Amino acid sequence: MKKYDENVVLAIVLLLSMVLVAVDLLTTRDAHAEYGDVVINKYSEAAGMRPVVFPHWFHRVRFRCKVCHADLGFKFEAGGNEINMLKIIDGEYCGACHDGDLAWSVENCDLCHSGAPGTPTQVHESTLQKLVAPTGGKATE
Amino acid sequence: MIRIVSTTSTLAGSILLLAFVCLASTAVYAEWQTLKEDGLHDPLNPALQWLQNPGDALGRMPSDSAGNKVDWVRAFEDGYIRPRSSIHGEAEVKQLDTEIIMNDTGSLPRVMFPHKPHTRWLDCENCHEQIFKSKAGATPVTMSKILEGEYCGVCHGAVSFPLTECNRCHSVPLNGTAKSQ
Numbered sequence: 001m002k003k004y005d006e007n008v009v010l011a012i013v014l015l016l017s018m019v020l021v022a023v024d025l026l027t028t029r030d031a032h033a034e035y036g037d038v039v040i041n042k043y044s045e046a047a048g049m050r051p052v053v054f055p056h057w058f059h060r061v062r063f064r065c066k067v068c069h070a071d072l073g074f075k076f077e078a079g080g081n082e083i084n085m086l087k088i089i090d091g092e093y094c095g096a097c098h099d100g101d102l103a104w105s106v107e108n109c110d111l112c113h114s115g116a117p118g119t120p121t122q123v124h125e126s127t128l129q130k131l132v133a134p135t136g137g138k139a140t141e
Numbered sequence: 142m143i144r145i146v147s148t149t150s151t152l153a154g155s156i157l158l159l160a161f162v163c164l165a166s167t168a169v170y171a172e173w174q175t176l177k178e179d180g181l182h183d184p185l186n187p188a189l190q191w192l193q194n195p196g197d198a199l200g201r202m203p204s205d206s207a208g209n210k211v212d213w214v215r216a217f218e219d220g221y222i223r224p225r226s227s228i229h230g231e232a233e234v235k236q237l238d239t240e241i242i243m244n245d246t247g248s249l250p251r252v253m254f255p256h257k258p259h260t261r262w263l264d265c266e267n268c269h270e271q272i273f274k275s276k277a278g279a280t281p282v283t284m285s286k287i288l289e290g291e292y293c294g295v296c297h298g299a300v301s302f303p304l305t306e307c308n309r310c311h312s313v314p315l316n317g318t319a320k321s322q
Binding site: 034035036037039050053055056057058060061062063064065066067069070071072076096097102108110111114115116117119123124126127128131 | 174176179180181182183184186187188189191192193195198199208209211213222224225226227228229234261262263264266267288289290294295296297298299300303304305
């Protein structure tokens with residue numbers, strides 16, 4: 001068997017490792033957990049509150065789509081539902097669960113109104129958003 | 142430095158090191174941005190500490206290459222998640238296990254729509270009759286409409302796997318044996 005210089009082998013392996021790590025660090029940014037996050041800023045900022053961020057991923061772990069989109073009547077459209085705090089307190093929309101029993105209640109303003117100021121209503125990272133504005137605005141950076 | 146290892150074991154050690162780095166790199170690749178850094182949440186909001194970071198939940202699920210980097214259909218099928226079918230527990234779920242083939246795809250492979258994974262998540266009325274007619278072929282689906290957020294694009298490209306995943310829908314080769322339904 002041909003003898004290899006162990007230092008050369010080690011150097012090659014280390015170099016390969018560094019390349020792999022570098023590639024990793026560069027590609028990590030592609031992972032967007034917030035794909036599908038809905039920002040709702042129809043009335044929030046006008047009323048002096050941060051926009052709402054609705055994380056689809058968190059909710060679909062716990063509920064099938066039909067629970068909100070069939071049973072509760074949420075339309076499949078960001079900003080397409082006339083949601084306001086009165087309705088929520090009354091048990092409609094988010095208020096069906098966010099009643100202090102199944103999920104946190106409305107006193108916890110900042111938990112839902114958690115978006116960066118100035119973020120418009122949107123489905124974050126949607127294919128359409130990426131096609132229309134590939135370089136992204138504030139919200140897609 | 143005293144050489145106590147032979148060339149062979151150095152080689153073996155190197156390969157092990159490389160394997161370790163490769164494994165570690167997969168772990169790094171699967172990382173998700175924290176809420177503080179995702180550009181969507183207000184990093185100054187003190188309540189962020191009470192909210193779950195995506196990686197804490199999604200990092201434990203079957204991985205995917207697009208969207209949330211989670212294979213949601215497999216996560217459900219393999220029992221990683223057990224999403225409720227009604228707010229307070231279980232309700233009857235209408236499941237359908239038929240496949241629809243869409244033939245009018247030009248030079249692209251035909252589209253196969255499987256009802257099964259869709260009916261696990263959705264109710265019939267979510268799609269029928271407003272978005273899609275129940276009769277196969279009666280809905281004028283086009284890619285441009287889908288890209289505008291209609292038909293399949295209501296969910297795909299917004300929350301289900303993105304529209305850049307062409308082959309997942311266009312999955313039946315043109316010279317295949319698929320029959321029109």
